[in-house]
Amino acid sequence: MKTKPLIIAVGLLLIIVFGLLSWRIFYLQYYCADLYMDKSYGGTHAHICEQPQRGRVLDSRGRVLAASNKVLTVFIDPGQLPHWDDVMETACQLQPILEIPAPKICDIVHAKRHLSYVPIKTGITEHQRRAIRESPLAGVGIESKWERYTPMERLTSHIVGFVGGDDDPNSADKVGLAGIERRYDSLLRGVRGENVLVVDARRYPIGSDPQQTVKVKNGSSLVLTIDGTIQEFARSALMKQYADYQAAAAAAIVMNPWNGAILAMVSLPDYNPSEFSKADPDTMRNRALTDPFEPGSIFKPIVAAIALDGGFVGYDEQIYCENGNYAKYRIGEWAGHRFGNLTPKEILTYSSNIGMAKIGRKMGPKHLYEGLRMFGFGARTGIDLPAENPGLLKPTADWSSYTVTRIPYGHEISVTAIQIIRAFAILANGGSPVTPHLVRAVIDEQGVVKQVAKKSNLAGQLIKPQVAHWIVRQALANVVKEGTGQQAALEKWQVFGKTGTANIAVNGRYDTTNYTASFVGGAPAENPAVVVLVSIRKPNKALGKGYSGGRVAAPVFREIMQNTLTYIEKNRL
Amino acid sequence: MSRSRLIFVVFHLTIVLIGAVHLRVSASRVFYRWRRAQVVQDNLKLQLGDKQLKLEHLLNPSVISERIEKEPDPGK
Incomplete structure (x- = not known):
């Protein structure tokens, strides 16, 4: 029979073929399973990445600052x-x-x-x-x-900041690089989502895969304490003076003294956050936080308050002001004034350097240093913005024999504008510490309010209320009535405040041509609604229009204060 | 099983299968329409957001100040 070997041969061939097929099936199922599963999955599923919408930044009245x-x-x-x-x-x-x-x-x-x-x-x-x-x-x-859009552009550039590309080149996310955008980046950013859809042959979605889908989580929104209108009052008033006096820089802050809420904060020169890549880096600094300066006479009320609180000087004590020449410590008076005996109130009203130097000596280095530390000098205020500078208050070990006479009138110490206005807020609210802050509320993507800043965060006393009230209602109100700050006076409200004209130190020596002109104060003196700081750096002395705090900064203060109080009053009704 | 009974069973089985396929196709179609509607809604939201931003840009305090300054004083 010839058919038997043929059957055997065909049988063997079939066994080999089926064996090979079985091996192939095993190979595909075992070794290539993941590959083909992925291919099959890719054919029936579509992944759609969803970038979260970054949270909005709103002002206290709900106007959009960034979206x-x-x-x-x-x-x-x-x-x-x-x-x-x-x-x-x-x-x-x-x-x-x-x-x-x-x-x-x-x-x-x-x-x-x-x-x-x-x-x-x-x-x-x-x-x-x-x-x-x-x-x-x-x-x-x-x-x-x-x-990202910033509809108010330059108006709030230093507060809101801007966003830019992530360091990772593969990431499409934008991160906050300055201002509130940077400080609250993790809250504003949200979480990226991934939609996994089941698709048909034409790649049209016909279902979803809820197990694999990661829901996108949009960023939370922030409501700031800033009021766009007050911010505009501050910026327009400051801008006018900054241009008129050809100043190098300027800063203004408006603060609620009862809770530390910042209502306006302006730093000039400024930039357009929509075109930040083209901006000069020098314009991008928020000088109210980053640039420490020697405060000059605006520092006097703070030292006077510490001295009165500690009992180092009495309210009616007469202090001999050396007729304008304190030769032992090489101190003179502003504009060559010659004062005899002055009370602390008169020392502040007429801004006597010698009177303050003597108060400093009465206190001694230890008490002066401790008092200033208590007021927060030499440390960051904790405001919720990045790049805050702590200023410089040297430890007493590094003080010379002159230092205790210099710091009381604002020399040999560096402070930032935010530190000074915080100190004035403490005086205005009766002596309680406040933390400057910009965020009033955090609202999640569902519109639920998650965190709210307290209306008042007063806790404890740094100085006795009667001392703070005396400084504000008696001494600083008198500065505006009769003293160096008369240009800050308002008809309707009693203003209190202090002028400052500080020399700028260059290479260890005071430059006699460049000054920082400042005015800090508040109103109404009986129950302050706001405190305002105006600081203008290097007004051009050669213009012959003046360069003192009373001449350059006080009119800006008056305009901001007048507009702000009218606005607050009308909005309360 | 009689022929008529067999036809009855096969007929119902077919109807159920056709019904199941129809429901499945309908579900897919509804999902597709829902997804399209969602995309349209998102687009409308974005357009609304865009318009709001344009409005904010026109109404913000600094722009209003600028416009007031540019307007001629009616008293003069």
């Missing part, structure tokens, strides 16, 4: 258009939709042919988007990206 919105960009993928004719055809189809000449589109594509993403136009309208979607355009895509 994100999507911007649509039309792009061409040259890889999908292998022939130049295809590019030209696509460009001709895009021309009427985008209103860009076809040759220009061809030029853009030609310049970046080697890339797979060539942006043609950013910021297309909804109408244009729909027209592109409905046209059978090859190689054309639309990308959407969150863009």
Whole structure:
């Protein structure tokens, strides 16, 4: 029989074939399972990454200071258009939709042919988007990206700050790089989401995979204590003087003395946060926090309050002011004044350096240093903005024999504007410490208020209320009535405050041509609603218009105070 | 099993299968429409946000101050 070997041969062949097939099945199922599972999964599922919408930053009245919105960009993928004719055809189809000449589109594509993403136009309208979607355009895509807007632009540039690209080049997320955007980046940022959709053969979504889907979580929004209107009052008043006096820089702060809420904070020169990459880095500093300066006479009320509180000097004590020449300590009076005996109130009213030097000597280094530390000098105030400078208050071990006579009138110490206004807020509220802050409330994406700043965060006493009231209602009110701050007076409200004209130290010596002109105060003296600081650095003395705090800074203070109190009063009604 | 009974069973089985497929297709279609509606809603929200930002830009205190300064004083 010849058929038997044939059957055996065919049988063996079949066994081998089936054996090979079985091995192949085993190989595919065991060794290549993950690969084909992924391929199969990729064919039936689509992953869509969702970038979270960054939270909004609002002012205290709900005006938008910063918000994100999507911007649509039309792009061409040259890889999908292998022939130049295809590019030209696509460009001709895009021309009427985008209103860009076809040759220009061809030029853009030609310049970046080697890339797979060539942006043609950013910021297309909804109408244009729909027209592109409905046209059978090859190689054309639309990308959407969150863009950050700051409608108030320069007005709040130093407070809100700006966002920029993440350090990681693969990340599409933007991070806060300055101001509130940086300080509260983790809250504003949100969490990226991923939608996993089941798709049909045409890649149309027909279901979702809830187990794999990660819901996008938009960032929380912040309501600031800043009021855009008060901010504008402060900026416009300061800007006028800054330009008129050709000053090098200027800063103004408006604060609620009862809880430390900042109502306005201006730093000049400023920049447009929408174009921060083009801005001069020097304009991007919030000088109210970053630039310490020798405060000069605006420091006197603080030292006087510490001395009165500690009983080192009496309210009616007569202090001999050496007729304008304290030779032993090489101290003179401002503008060559010659004073005899003065009470602490008169020392502040007429801004006597010698009177303050003698108060400093009565206190001694230890008590003076401890009092100033208690007021927070030489340390950050804790305001919720980055890059705050602690200023400089040297330890007593580094003091010379002159230091105890210099610090009381604001020399040999560096402070920031925010430290000074905080100290004045403490005097204005009766001696309780406050923490300057900018965030009033945090609101999550559902609109639920998560954190709210307290209306008043007064706790404890740094100095006795009667001392603080005396300084504000008696001494500093008198500075405005009869003393150096008369230009700050208002008809309707009793203003209190102190002028300061401090020399700027250059290479260890005081420059006699450059000054910092300041005024700090508040109103109404009986129950202060706000405290305001104005500091103008290097007003041009050569203009012959004056350079003192009373001349340069006090009128700005008056304008800000007048507008702010009128605004607050009208909004209360 | 009689022929008529067999036909009855096969008929019902077919109806159930067709019904199941129809429900499945309907579910997919509804999901697709829901997803489209969601995208349209998101787009509308974005357009609204865009308009709000434009409005904020026109109404913010600094722009109003600028406009007041530019307007001629009616008293003069």
